[in-house]
Amino acid sequence: MxxxxxxxxxxxxxxxxxxxxxxxxxxxxxxxxxxxxxxxxxxxxxxxxxxxxxxxxxxxxxxxxxxxxxxxxxxxxxxxxxxxxxxxxxxxxxxxxxxxxxxxxxxxxxxxxxxxxxAGVSLVDLSITDMFHAVPLGIVTGLFLGNQIGVLAMCWFAVRLGIASPPEGVGWWELYGTALLCGIGITMSLFIASLAFEQGGTAYLGLERFGILIGSFVSGLFGYVVLRVVLGNRAKAT
Incomplete structure (x- = not known):
């Protein structure tokens, strides 16, 4: 929100x-x-x-x-x-x-x-090298790394300053998994991308949307794996 x-x-x-x-x-x-x-x-x-x-x-x-x-x-x-x-x-x-x-x-x-x-992305003219274009690479980095670093850092500062505390039974690994899931960005990411690159015409061939989909997928996958492992280990311990 x-x-x-x-x-x-x-x-x-x-x-x-x-x-x-x-x-x-x-x-x-x-x-x-x-x-x-x-x-x-x-x-x-x-x-x-x-x-x-x-x-x-x-x-x-x-x-x-x-x-x-x-x-x-x-x-x-x-x-x-x-x-x-x-x-x-x-x-x-x-x-x-x-x-x-x-x-x-x-x-x-x-x-x-x-x-x-x-979110429609035409794959006809895309290649593997397009993934390393500055536009999708920057978006993937922002969604995957930027969100997890920003969310986890703000949680750490809030706890250290005493203005917040983690929910009962929730540790830092659970918070880290949640921070990873925050990298899933579809609606507002697509919205801002359409505004930011609307002057680009066909120059980017939908690369901004491609980056959003890849960044969201990677964030969701890593977040799922982290939470699955952490919660699975906790269940075994209890």
Whole structure:
């Protein structure tokens, strides 16, 4: 989740076209409306969608990437359950309700369609030497090495500084295996790659997508092996 949010911030900072001041003002007014709905404790989804749709259009027309509109909208949907609803049976916040409701659509429809439309790699003109091209090699290195080093290092710093502690029964090898799995990057990696290399035309022949698929596969394979071995040894020891 935080990795995706960071990617969206990168998109907003480095892949923003010319800005439209009028659209930004309209977006700011709509965001203020969302804040008012949140403060008033409005829990009707329609109220947020009525503002969310024009907010998406305003952000799209502003020059800032429209993905930020979804992030902003989600930030203002109430997470807490209203006090008047605390006495009802199994109360659920609006944000969690929408999360659970939209999850099947996102997991089984939106994400597969996105991956199918953006992950297609033609192998016709690719060769083994293409794997050592700077573009796929850099992406594979970033996904496989960059993620595991960054995630594990931040975990180590958090533990050393005393601001966090590993979950009960979880050691550093388990954290390392999880850090390896963090190198699996499909949706946002493809998204940023399409923005970063859209000016390249056919010069890269899909090498950026090739690198993402290879880096994700290697990260997933190594993460699986590490966790399988570590958890298997722990099970035998007990």
């Amino acid at each position: 935080f990795d995706d949010l960071g990617a969206i911030v990168v998109i907003a900072l480095f892949y923003t076209a010319e800005l439209s001041f009028l659209s930004l003002v309209i977006a700011a007014v709509l965001i203020l409306g969302l804040a008012c709905l949140n403060r008033l404790g409005v829990t009707r989804p329609a109220a947020y969608f009525l503002i969310g749709v024009p907010l998406w259009l305003a952000v799209l027309k502003s020059g800032v990437h429209a993905t930020l509109a979804g992030v902003v909208l989600a930030m203002f949907i109430p997470l807490r359950v209203p006090e008047k609803s605390l006495s009802s049976h199994a109360p659920e916040s609006l944000l969690r309700h929408l999360e659970h409701t939209l999850h099947p659509w996102v997991a089984f429809c939106i994400l597969p369609v996105f991956a199918f439309a953006n």
